[in-house]
Amino acid sequence: MELQDDRTEEQKRTHPVLWGGTDSFMSGWGKAEGGNSFAFWACQDGIENRVERWVRARGDIKRVRQVSPDYKPSGAGHCHIYVVDEKHPAYSY
Numbered sequence: 001m002e003l004q005d006d007r008t009e010e011q012k013r014t015h016p017v018l019w020g021g022t023d024s025f026m027s028g029w030g031k032a033e034g035g036n037s038f039a040f041w042a043c044q045d046g047i048e049n050r051v052e053r054w055v056r057a058r059g060d061i062k063r064v065r066q067v068s069p070d071y072k073p074s075g076a077g078h079c080h081i082y083v084v085d086e087k088h089p090a091y092s093y
Contacts, residue, residue: 035077
């Protein structure tokens, strides 16, 4: 499993809430060839409900769930952790 985590070391402490799931569009090809692609969005406490609603509203994310800050799925595939800041669309969702 290849993990691409966009958070800095500080953001790993300040953005402990991760919402996301299986990316049905990216699974099976590219960096996830032969496996699943996972996408999660890291956010600060207090906006997790907005981020959850935004993730659930996306059509490409399946099995939406919250995971631990140190989440890393096993098996073949790719997992990308994005950071939700004030400029991210989920921030004002």
